[in-house]
Amino acid sequence: MNLRSCVRAVPDFPRPGIMFRDITPILASATAMRETIRQLAEPWRAAGITKVVAAEARGFVFGAPLALELNAGFIPVRKPGKLPWKTERFSYDLEYGSDSLEIHTDAITAGDRVLLVDDLLATGGTMEACVKLARQQQADIAGAAFVIELTFLNGRARLAPVPVVSLLTYNTEEADE
Secondary structure, X not given: OOHHHHOEEEEOOOOOOOEEEEOHHHHHOHHHHHHHHHHHHHHHXXXXXXXXXXXXXXXXXXXXXHHXXXXXXXXXXXXXXXXXXXXXXXXXXXXXXXXXXXEEOXXXXXXXXXXXXXXXXXXXXXXXXXXXXXXXXXXXXXXEEEEEEEHHHOHHHHHOOOOEEXXXXXXXXXXOO
């Protein structure tokens, strides 16, 4: 199945000059969603993954079924105040301001083999925060998996040396690559 054909290019969203890569057509198709999860899992099947970590909200959409596919636990990373138990927080800078993410203090056991997942790798800030939170809990980070990577934003470099696998890459903001 050609997953690229299931990604819709939306020009000028959320603001002029941005080409948004819309994954909702993947979500709307059971066949496309199943294939996306299969492809995300494939490089990690023999990696001994014990936990899949994903940030809200779109990361959850792919992270939870991927955890099931890999027979691993699922760990949600959320905005401050959204998790009901004791948490650890990591704050990071954005282009205009800052943000924070939290994880339960008991989410990862030292030595857990962790796969980090999100729908999109752009600048890498959110995933870098997830990496730092997982490392604070002494996780063994196997890698990071993404449905889409915008390579021109160099997010992969920000995650180094974490291995990164992306199903689809876009090298420019043009609609027809």
